[in-house]
Amino acid sequence: MNEFELIDVIVAGFGDTATGRWLDVGPGDDASVSTLPPGTQLVSSIDTLVAGRHFPGDADPADIGFRAMMVSLSDLAAMGAEPHIVLVALTLETADPAWASALAGGMAEAARQTGATIAGGNLSRGRLSLSMSVHGVVPAGTAVLRSGARPGDLVYVTGALGGAAAALENGFAKDDLNACFFRPAARVDLAPALRAVASAAIDVSDGLLQDAGHLAAASGVCLEIASARVPVQAGAQRHHALQGGDDYELCFTAGSPPGFPAVCIGRVVDGSGVLLDGEPVANSGYQHFA
Amino acid sequence: MNEFELIDVIVAGFGDTATGRWLDVGPGDDASVSTLPPGTQLVSSIDTLVAGRHFPGDADPADIGFRAMMVSLSDLAAMGAEPHIVLVALTLETADPAWASALAGGMAEAARQTGATIAGGNLSRGRLSLSMSVHGVVPAGTAVLRSGARPGDLVYVTGALGGAAAALENGFAKDDLNACFFRPAARVDLAPALRAVASAAIDVSDGLLQDAGHLAAASGVCLEIASARVPVQAGAQRHHALQGGDDYELCFTAGSPPGFPAVCIGRVVDGSGVLLDGEPVANSGYQHFA
DSSP states (O other): OHHHHHHHHHHHHGGGOOOOTEEEBTTSSSEOOOOOOOOEEEEEEEEEEBBBBBBBBOOHHHHHHHHHHHHHHHHHHHHTOOOEEEEEEEEEEEEEEEHHHHHHHHHHHHHHTTEEEEEEOOOOOSSSSSEEEEEEEEEEEHHHHHHHOOOOOOOEESOOOOOHHHHHHTTTTHHHHHHHHHHHOOOGGGGGHHHHHEEEEEEEESOOOHHHHHHHHHHSSSEEEGGSSSSOOOOSSSHHHHHHHOOOOEEEEEOOSSSOOOOOEEESSSSSEETTEEEOOOSSOOOTTO | HHHHHHHHHHHHHGGGGGGOEEEEBBBTTTEEEOOOOOOOEEEEEEEEEETTTTTTTTTTTHHHHHHHHHHHHHHHTTOEEEEEEEEEEESSSSHHHHHHHHHHHHHHHHHHHHHHHEEEEEOOOOOOOEEEEEEEEEEEOOOGGGGOOOOOOOEEEEBBSSSSHHHTTTTTOOOHHHHHHHHHOOOOGGGGHHHEEEEEEEEHHHHHHHHHHEEEHHHHHHEEEGGGOOOOOHHHHHOHHHHHHOOOOOOOOOOSOOOOOOEEEEEEEESEEEEEEEEEOOSSOOOOOO
C-alpha cells in the first residue's frame, strides 16, 4: 500500500467528519479552505502526542485517535471556544491500513462528539506520533484567557480529577479507570456557558496544582485551594487529583456562580502562586525535559 | 533547563514574528486568538518534517527551522493564499537552549520574509521532528485549487527545479546547491498575481511529474509537458528537475499569460495523466511508505 492509498484509507475513516458547514475545501488539495462564522475570532492550538510518552504505542488505535483529538480540543475548551476545523499530521511507522483506519475512526468519533470538522492533514513515516492542530471560534472579544482572574473570584473545576493518573500508575490494569485516560471529554460542551461566567480558565492537562499555578501567574494573583474540596475520581487518590494530569477537565475562576455543574475548590486572593490548605506549593506536575 | 524555561527561549527566538496585526492573543495562553481580515477565507495546511527523513538531523538548526517553515508555507502559496498565522509543534530530543534558539531564529527569518505570524506552539520530547500548521487568507472565493485546469490552458512553473534534489544526492557536498534545499522560498510573494491568472496550481514538493499528475487527476485533464522546456537549476540535471522534489516552486495552469516571471512547460489537453514529450509517465517522485 503506497502513501496515497493509505491517505485514502484514513480520509475514508474520517467519514462525514471530513465535511462540515463551514468547510469549503476539505482533504485532498494543497490546503483546506474554510469560512469563519460572521462576527467570530479564530482560536488556534497545536499538540503533539508521542508514542511511549503520551500514550502506550500498543494501545487500541481507536483509543489513541480518540484521545489525541480530545486532548488537543481541550485547549479550545479552556478558551471557551467551539470547534471549527482540525488538521491531523500523522507520523506512522508502517503502512498498516487496518491500524490507520481504526486510528482515523477514533479521531472521527471524537470529532463527531464535539462538532469538529477534520479539514486536512499530513502523512509521514517515522516513530509513531500525532500532531493535532485545532481551531475553534468565539464571538469576537469573548475568548476566556488565563489572565483574567481577580481577587474575590472563586475557583472551580468542572469534574472529578485523578482518574487518568491513577490508570497510568496502575499500568492500565483496572478497566474502570482506563476510560479516564483513553476516553477523556474535551469540555467544549461548556463553551458558551464558560464564556458567560469565567474570568479565567485553563485545562487540567499537567496536574491541577501546576495548571492552577499557570493561571495564577498569568493573572497576577494567588489561588487558595482547599484539598478536601477537590473532587477525586472514584478509584483514584487525592494526590492523583492534585498532581496527576491527563484528565482534561477545566479549572476556572468566576465572580458569580456558574450556570452549569462545577465544584468550587477555593478562591482568588491578592498575592502569587498557589496555596494548598494555606501552604505554598511548588508547581508540581508533569514536565517534559524535567 | 525545564520545559517552561525552554519555551521562553524559543518564543524569544521568534522575536517580533510572534506578534502581528491580526494576532490578538499570541503564545502563552491555552490557545492563540486571531482575527481574519474582512471578506477573507481561511486556508489551512499542516506538514511534519522528521529528522533523517526530511532533513539531516545534524544540519544547522537555523536551516532546519527556516526550511520547515518555508516547506509548510509553500502549501499556502499553491492556493494563492497570503500567510496569516503559524503554529509550531516541536518534538526535541534534548533541552539544548542554544540549539532551540537557533531553530526558532530560522523559523522567524522565514516568517519575516513571508509575512507570517507565529501564533503559538507545543513542545514535546522525543525523536526530533517539527509539525508546522500554517494558515493563510484569500479574498472569499478566490483560492486556487488543483481542480480548475481546462483543455487549452498552458502549464507553467515559477522557477528552476532540481537544485534541492541534486544537493541531496550529492550529500550536501556542493555548497552552491545547498541553499536550494535548506533555504527554499515559499512563493507566497506571487499570491495575488497567481489568484488573478491561475486556473489550477500545486507546489512542487514531491517532484514535478508526480505533482503534475496530482493536478491532472484533480482537474480530470492531461498535462503535456516538454522536458526541454523545464527550467533546470544550474548544477543540477534534468532528471532532478523532473523527478526530484523539495524545490517548492509552483506548477500552475492558466488560460492567459501570467503577469509575473514563469516558464511555460506545456499545455492542458483532454485525457488523463501526464505526457512527457508525448510519452505517458508513471507518477514517479517521492513517496513515504513506497
